[in-house]
Amino acid sequence: MEENKIVELSSKERPLLLDCGKSLGPVKIAYTTYGNLNEQKSNAILICHALTGDQYVASQHPITKKEGWWSNVVGPNKSIDTNKFFVICPNIIGGCMGSTGPKEIDPLTQKEFGLNFPVITISDMVKAQKLLIDYLSIEKLFCVTGGSMGGMLVLEWLSKFPEYVHSAIPIATSVNHSAQNIALNELARQSIMADPNWQSGNYYETDNQPTKGLSVARMAAHISYLSKESLHQKFGRNLQDKNELDYSFKADFQIESYLRHQGISFVDRFDANSYLYITRAMDYFDITANSNGSLIEAFKDTKSKVLCISFTSDWLYPTSENKKIVKTLNALGIDVSFLEIETENGHDSFLLHEPEFFDALNGFISSTWREL
Amino acid sequence: MEENKIVELSSKERPLLLDCGKSLGPVKIAYTTYGNLNEQKSNAILICHALTGDQYVASQHPITKKEGWWSNVVGPNKSIDTNKFFVICPNIIGGCMGSTGPKEIDPLTQKEFGLNFPVITISDMVKAQKLLIDYLSIEKLFCVTGGSMGGMLVLEWLSKFPEYVHSAIPIATSVNHSAQNIALNELARQSIMADPNWQSGNYYETDNQPTKGLSVARMAAHISYLSKESLHQKFGRNLQDKNELDYSFKADFQIESYLRHQGISFVDRFDANSYLYITRAMDYFDITANSNGSLIEAFKDTKSKVLCISFTSDWLYPTSENKKIVKTLNALGIDVSFLEIETENGHDSFLLHEPEFFDALNGFISSTWREL
Numbered sequence: 132m133e134e135n136k137i138v139e140l141s142s143k144e145r146p147l148l149l150d151c152g153k154s155l156g157p158v159k160i161a162y163t164t165y166g167n168l169n170e171q172k173s174n175a176i177l178i179c180h181a182l183t184g185d186q187y188v189a190s191q192h193p194i195t196k197k198e199g200w201w202s203n204v205v206g207p208n209k210s211i212d213t214n215k216f217f218v219i220c221p222n223i224i225g226g227c228m229g230s231t232g233p234k235e236i237d238p239l240t241q242k243e244f245g246l247n248f249p250v251i252t253i254s255d256m257v258k259a260q261k262l263l264i265d266y267l268s269i270e271k272l273f274c275v276t277g278g279s280m281g282g283m284l285v286l287e288w289l290s291k292f293p294e295y296v297h298s299a300i301p302i303a304t305s306v307n308h309s310a311q312n313i314a315l316n317e318l319a320r321q322s323i324m325a326d327p328n329w330q331s332g333n334y335y336e337t338d339n340q341p342t343k344g345l346s347v348a349r350m351a352a353h354i355s356y357l358s359k360e361s362l363h364q365k366f367g368r369n370l371q372d373k374n375e376l377d378y379s380f381k382a383d384f385q386i387e388s389y390l391r392h393q394g395i396s397f398v399d400r401f402d403a404n405s406y407l408y409i410t411r412a413m414d415y416f417d418i419t420a421n422s423n424g425s426l427i428e429a430f431k432d433t434k435s436k437v438l439c440i441s442f443t444s445d446w447l448y449p450t451s452e453n454k455k456i457v458k459t460l461n462a463l464g465i466d467v468s469f470l471e472i473e474t475e476n477g478h479d480s481f482l483l484h485e486p487e488f489f490d491a492l493n494g495f496i497s498s499t500w501r502e503l
Numbered sequence: 504m505e506e507n508k509i510v511e512l513s514s515k516e517r518p519l520l521l522d523c524g525k526s527l528g529p530v531k532i533a534y535t536t537y538g539n540l541n542e543q544k545s546n547a548i549l550i551c552h553a554l555t556g557d558q559y560v561a562s563q564h565p566i567t568k569k570e571g572w573w574s575n576v577v578g579p580n581k582s583i584d585t586n587k588f589f590v591i592c593p594n595i596i597g598g599c600m601g602s603t604g605p606k607e608i609d610p611l612t613q614k615e616f617g618l619n620f621p622v623i624t625i626s627d628m629v630k631a632q633k634l635l636i637d638y639l640s641i642e643k644l645f646c647v648t649g650g651s652m653g654g655m656l657v658l659e660w661l662s663k664f665p666e667y668v669h670s671a672i673p674i675a676t677s678v679n680h681s682a683q684n685i686a687l688n689e690l691a692r693q694s695i696m697a698d699p700n701w702q703s704g705n706y707y708e709t710d711n712q713p714t715k716g717l718s719v720a721r722m723a724a725h726i727s728y729l730s731k732e733s734l735h736q737k738f739g740r741n742l743q744d745k746n747e748l749d750y751s752f753k754a755d756f757q758i759e760s761y762l763r764h765q766g767i768s769f770v771d772r773f774d775a776n777s778y779l780y781i782t783r784a785m786d787y788f789d790i791t792a793n794s795n796g797s798l799i800e801a802f803k804d805t806k807s808k809v810l811c812i813s814f815t816s817d818w819l820y821p822t823s824e825n826k827k828i829v830k831t832l833n834a835l836g837i838d839v840s841f842l843e844i845e846t847e848n849g850h851d852s853f854l855l856h857e858p859e860f861f862d863a864l865n866g867f868i869s870s871t872w873r874e875l
Contacts, residue, residue, distance in 0.1 A: 151750035225734045310734035310758045314726045317759045320752065321722060321766070325798035327699060337652040343522035350693060352722060354686045359818070362682035368789065376787055378622040378693065379525035380779060384786065387689045394693070407752060414756065415748055419741065446818075463875070 133190060136220035137161045137229050140262040143238065147259060153249040160263050161229025162186050162221035165205065167211035168267070173503065175269045176211055176222040177260065179277030182352075182409050182411035183401055185228040187214070188220040194400045203489070210492035215500070216273065221263055223256045223284075225409050227402035229353045231257075234335060245404060246332035253280070253416045254352065257287040271297050273503070279448065280409070283416050283439075286456065287412060288416055290355065292430040294502060298499045300492065302440045302481050305452040306426060307417035312447065312455040315409035319348035323403050332404050335390050345403045346394030353393045354434070358444035358477035362386060414489035437467040438495040440488065442480040468495070509533045509601050512634040515610065519631060525621040525634065529610070533601025533637050534558050534593035538637070546875065547641045547867075548583055549632065550592040551649030551656035554621045554724075554781050555773055557600040560592040561585070572854060575861070582864035589646065589871070593627045593635055597655075597781050598773035602631075606707060614733060617776060618704035623789040624628035625652070628657040638665065643669050645875070646868060650674035650853035651820065652781070655788050658828065662790055665804040670871045672864065674812045676854050677824040678798060678831075679789035684819065687727050688782035692718035695775050704776050717775045719765030725765045730816035730849035734758060739829045798831040805832065809839040810867040812860065814852040840867070 139157040141147045146156025168175060170435070178188050178201070189205040189282070191198060205211045205218055209455040222230040239460075240247070250362040264272065275288045275296050282304025289297050323329055326344025334340055367387040370376070372382070382388040422428035437460055441453035451473050460467040470491050474480045480488065511529040513519045517526025521871040535558040535798040540547060560576040563570060571655050572611070577590055593601040597620070601795070605620040612619070636644065647660045647668050654676025660668050661702045661792050677684070680850055695701055698716025707710055729737075738758040745755070758850035795801035822843050846852045853860065 136855060148531050246752075252753075258531050300568060302686045308741060309731060310733045310738040310740065310756075311726065313740070313756050313759050314722075314762055316727060316753075317721065317756075317762055321763070322694060322697075324752070325694075325719055326697065347694045347697055347719070350686075350690050354690060357683075359681060359683045359821075362686060366682040368685070369683065378616075380622075380696070380783065382689075384682075384689075386686050389827065390686055390689055391693070408753065411751075411752065449731075 132167060134164045135161075135186070135190070136164075138263070138266060139268055147255070147262065148352065149249055149255045150252040152248050155224070155231060156251065158259050159229065159231045159235065160224070160259060162219060162263060163188065163190055164217055164220075165218040165447065167188060167268070168217040172269050173273060174215065175217045175219060175267070175272050175286075176274045176276065177264070177272050178205065178211070178218060178260070179260075179275065179281035179501065180223065180275070181222065181279035181281045183224065183397070184412065186220045186222045187228075187372070188218070192400065195396070204492060205285060205483060209211050210489045211276075211496065214409070219263070219267070221260055223409070224259045224406060225251045225256065225412060226367055227405040228427070232402070233332070233404035243335040245335065246402070246404060248408060249306060249406060252412050253283045253287050253443060254291065256412065257284050257364075260284070261292055271295055274298045274300065276302065279304060279478065280413050283413065284312065286418050287436070289433045289435055290429050293434055296435045297503070298323055298436040298438075298495075300438045300440065302379065303442055303445050303448045303453070303478055305448045306419065308414050308453050313414045315351060315407065316414050318351050320407050321348040322351065323407060325472055328335035329403060334403070340398070341403045342398040345398045345406060347399040348406060350390045350394045353390060354477055355447050356479040358446065358475055360475040361442060361477050364475065381411060397486075405420070418444065430459055430463055430465070433463065433465055435465070436499055437465060438470065438473065440470045440481075440491060442474050442476065442478070443471060443473050443479065445478040446480040504537070504539060505531075506536045507558070507562070508536075510635070510638060512631070512638055514713050519627070519634065521621055521627045522624045524619050527603060527621065529603075530596060530630060530631050530634065531601065531603045531607065532593050532596070534635060535560065535562055536593060537590040537591075538588055540589040540641070544641050545643065545645060547588065547589045547591060547644050547662075548588060548646045549636070549638070550583070551632075551646050551647065551653035552592065552595065552821060553649070553651035553653045553758050554785065555755040555769070556653065557598065558592045558594040559600075560590070564772065567768070575856060576864060578707070578838070582832060582861045583648075583868065591635070591639070593632055595781070596631045599777040599786060600618055604774070605704070605776035614825065615707040615846045618782060620768050620776070623780060625655045627665065628784065629656050629663060632656070633664055633667070640677055643667055646670045646672065646871070648672035648674065651676060651850065652785050653819075655785065658790050661805045661807055662801050665806055667817065668807045668865075669875070670808040671810065672810045672867065673825075673828060675814055675817050675820045675825070675850055676790065677820045678827050680786050687723060687788045687819075687863060688786050690723050691782055692779050694723065695779060696717040699722055701775060703817070705774070711776045712770070717770050717773065717778060720778060721769040722762045722766045725762060725798045727819050728849055728851040730818065730847055732816060732847040734752065736847065775829065799834060802831055802835055802837070805835065805837055807837070810842065810863065811839060812844065812853075812863060814848065815843060815845050815851070815852040816847050817852065819850040833860065
């Protein structure tokens, strides 16, 4: 059973307090669920999506008509088995698929928020998810999982709401953003803001949308999601539909054609301001922000069983970053396993066909469920 | 003795034939020389600059007023000793510091070339340099050296004009551009072309220059020139002139401020169309293009003594790429040495203070000179 819903979870009177000091209310959360919540409400799995992900984790995307971004992981008899588990995937706040974000209407002005939307954090996103979990009357999530930025939300759940999490699977993520991570996000933001159609964020009601800037931002991201080796294997120096160089600025090489396509197709489904806000939240993310830089302190109340997964060719959130999580939880005596998957597919591996990865998810979830 | 000159080296009647099938004539070359050519004309060292380099290798840059990009390498008693050697550094064709390029006047139209400039190759750049060497009546260059794209020109000299090169030092380079290299350049080009002020390349006589697009392109390049580790050590997550997050889209982090500065300061000294043409030439570069993919065949006439240098943290032109050159020359029985320098400074290492690198240059040049 699949359901798509939007709920209002806070109000003007009882708003969500944000890290920046401002508040949001009401907060809308658009989310999708799969499967059925059991009577004890013990079989809920929360999936946290990545930067450009959404709630359509295993459903056809309403705009692109493509299958869900984790359709190979979530579904009947898959690693996250919707016959057994009640899967919840909310669109993050700051996003653009129905949850409160810069392109939604500001109740104060009755116009789109644009840059009046407050700068939010990963912690704010998780606080909003917690409102949804409370609304669903779930007192303990069986598992919280997600890759990339989704993994940051998993870490935040472990740190901020440890008693609500029975188990967790952070994937290809980091306890904070490195200078290189911030640099890549800043490049994307500058590309968007350089587009005159961005109009300081006030483009919603105009005929001009910042599609070119957003498209270049997406191209930059795509380069970082793939490894040098996977780019070589997929594209190498192969020419696009020709046998000889064109001596022009057209897309001569397949890799150019691929990147242009990734850029152009992205702008139909994503909001440029959301891209600014979400990348900002990622850059601000530091799980030790409230513990004086101490990872041990940040996770001191964590009791969950944890599986941490990284991919050898991921240079965006490399194994070394993921190991920091594992070492900390180990030092705290937490039941934590670590799996580094050998692959050339780079950061994107968590979205691709990686049988060892699927098996690991399935094995951890099944055994943790049996032990419950 | 330092001299800055511009010469016209081909003519309308005897133009330079380009790989694309078109021709250029006259070809202007702007170049700088240091030191004196000896009577036998045996002490000339040709320096090939990188993508955004120029002929001001050891001289103050006329626009930025900064010292030359290789002032730490080239000069009296330095690794490339201008007391002993006659150093020549020409601006490449396609460039924007006086050599024939897209911002120069097309003799046919008496207007700037813009996108009417033909798409050139690394080989075309070297053919133009050869005209300069002929003009200077030098029959054998004592040494040809350069890093990054400059290294590609060195390889092209070795392959195309082997009898003109006594020794060569290709640095941090590659025998062709990888898919990732092409992707990064394509990102830069798309960023420039997305800027409406680019105006299909016809911006020279307008009030609007594509500075924003070029600035974002430069930011992307800078990220690729540094290693993850050097970015971490230089900037980490340090805030810029503040103690707390700003919760805005201003440059909160030092790395953001650094990148913005790199982007903004670049546009004063570089032409956006040149950036398009030169990156295109780099992407097209494949030393085996005329030898059916065979590296052995490409270097079969090479007799020069060669030192090849790479840097451990260079992910743009990693050691593995440089080793391809070494293996090939080894197989051909060429006197080739290889040095991989341990450093965290990434691709930019060849422009930075790296004593081991300076010593290697000096050692190779001195011993080769003694053996002459």
